[in-house]
């Protein structure tokens with residue numbers, strides 16, 4: 324393989340730039356040319372492709388977002404859209420593609436591979452919801468962003484003796500809520516993977532108040548319930564003066580943590596190695612601090628699981 328492409332797709336995540344940098348530098352190190360596809364699969368279908376040099380990825384390792392831009396593209400879910408993409412790649416003389424993104428982006432990479440164009444997936448999403456890897460690029464940064472906010476909210480919650488409902492990202496995956504709840508000392512954590520009972524939650528809050536706890540932090544993943552609605556119910560059912568804070572898109576931005584930069588560098592480099600060995604249809608990941616790769620179809624066939632022991636531990640520690 325003498326020329327490869329790289330794109331970022333789906334929800335952006337801090338550390339995507341560090342992954343792009345790793346792909347570009349690793350490929351050039353091996354005398355392979357690299358082309359950047361701008362704007363995800365949408366840009367791919369439109370031939371928005373440009374050559375990247377060593378200097379093209381200078382000064383980006385510490386930046387959030389993605390220099391290659393990202394997009395969501397319905398048309399790419401069709402075979403016609405995918406064939407258009409392949410046509411553009413072939414026009415540019417590209418022989419393999421690194422796709423940095425979440426499970427939706429992986430589906431696109433799998434489809435291209437099945438149509439004969441080798442792709443390797445790199446997990447880039449703040450949700451940490453991709454099977455086959457313990458961590459996804461961006462999760463650690465988003466987690467630290469949430470923790471910074473929780474710590475600040477805790478100060479004001481304590482001063483005013485209030486209960487705070489903090490809504491964090493995570494439509495289908497509770498990792499961000501779970502980890503931030505445990506790290507932030509939240510009294511209650513609600514994740515999509517677990518059922519909850521409003522009476523139970525309110526009873527716990529009331530009991531903690533009776534024991535002398537004057538404030539409380541409740542972390543809700545967006546996929547469980549609207550923070551506003553949840554806050555309303557707590558206000559109605561307990562004596563707590565309740566406020567709601569929705570963290571929103573700040574969770575997707577910011578300079579990537581050292582952890583995410585190292586992860587992105589390792590995973591991006593491995594993706595290039597796989598393509599150079601002619602191994603398309605793979606997805607890279609991290610297991611026991613070792614870089615691994617799996618069949619992308621296997622990854623997509625697996626369900627993401629959260630570590631429920633963390634939820635139990637949080638309950639034990641937040642009484």
Ligand code: ADP
Nearest residue numbers: 333334395396399400424425426427428430431
């Ligand atoms: P993420 O990659 O963060 O999970 P999305 O789920 O929005 O984000 O997917 C990103 C893009 O990947 C979609 O807009 C679409 O272009 C492409 N994609 C998603 N699902 C498929 C699919 N089944 N087949 C082909 N492409 C897909």
